[in-house]
Amino acid sequence: MRVISGSAKGHKLKSLKGMATRPTADRIKESLFNIIAxxxxxxxxxxxxxxxxxxxxxxxxxxxxxxxxxDKNPMAVRIISENLLHTKLNEKAKVYNCDWSEYISRFSNAERKYDIIFMDPPYSKGFIIPVLQKIWQKQLLSIEGMIIVEREKGDVIPELIEGLKIVREQHYGRTVITFIQYHK
Structure with a gap:
């Protein structure tokens, strides 16, 4: 796994051993970043x-x-921090070791909206809809922003969810990348 383009292009990234995480494949990542460039x-x-x-x-x-x-996994948080140092991008980042719900409830800043929100939850665990609902309730997304969900084909997302709508989907075998924006 590596950084594909930009200032840290070519840097190899560390990952967790075993099945604790499921990193996005380089070919999917490259396609995704071409879409959102x-x-x-x-x-x-x-x-x-x-x-x-x-x-x-x-x-x-x-x-x-x-x-x-x-990320709630302390080992993942350590790997993220090491990867940020290795790529010399640590000054532009903050890493939280907590559950998604705790972060949104306690640490998210209503003053600053996110332009892009990546969600790559464990497959088939029922996280997607509750996370999207909480993002909507807390109004975390900027007006023109985008939520990008990586999911397994079997994890279905309704076309409309509380003020959010699917604007695009890309299929890569069993993996689907879903692009969501505010419903206007």
Whole structure:
């Protein structure tokens, strides 16, 4: 696993051993970042269920202003911190060792909205809808912002969820990347 483009291009990223995380495959990551390239410059990004931090680090490498990483696994948080130091992007990031719900309830700043929110929760565990509902309730997304959900094909998301709507989906075998914005 590596940083594909930008200031940290080519840097290899550490990952957790075993099945504790499921890093986004490089080919999926490359396709995803080609799709969102116009959204990245100066973006404020939230990486929920961050795992190795690969998506947030790629965002920083490609020009995002700041990334908040959230993961409840202390080993994942350590790996994210090491990857940020290795890529020299640590000054543009904050890492939280907590559950997604705790972060949104206690630490999210209503004054600053996120331009991009990455969600890569464990597959088939029922996280997607509650997280989307909480993001909507707390109004964490900027007006033109985007939520990007990596999910397994079997994890279905309704077309509309409390003020949010699916605007695009990309299929990569069993993996689906779903792009969600405010319903206007």
């Amino acid at each position: 116009a959204y990245l410059p100066d973006a404020y990004v939230l990486d929920l269920f961050a795992g190795t931090g690969s998506l947030g680090i790629e965002s920083l490498s490609r020009g995002a202003e700041f990334v908040v990483f959230v």
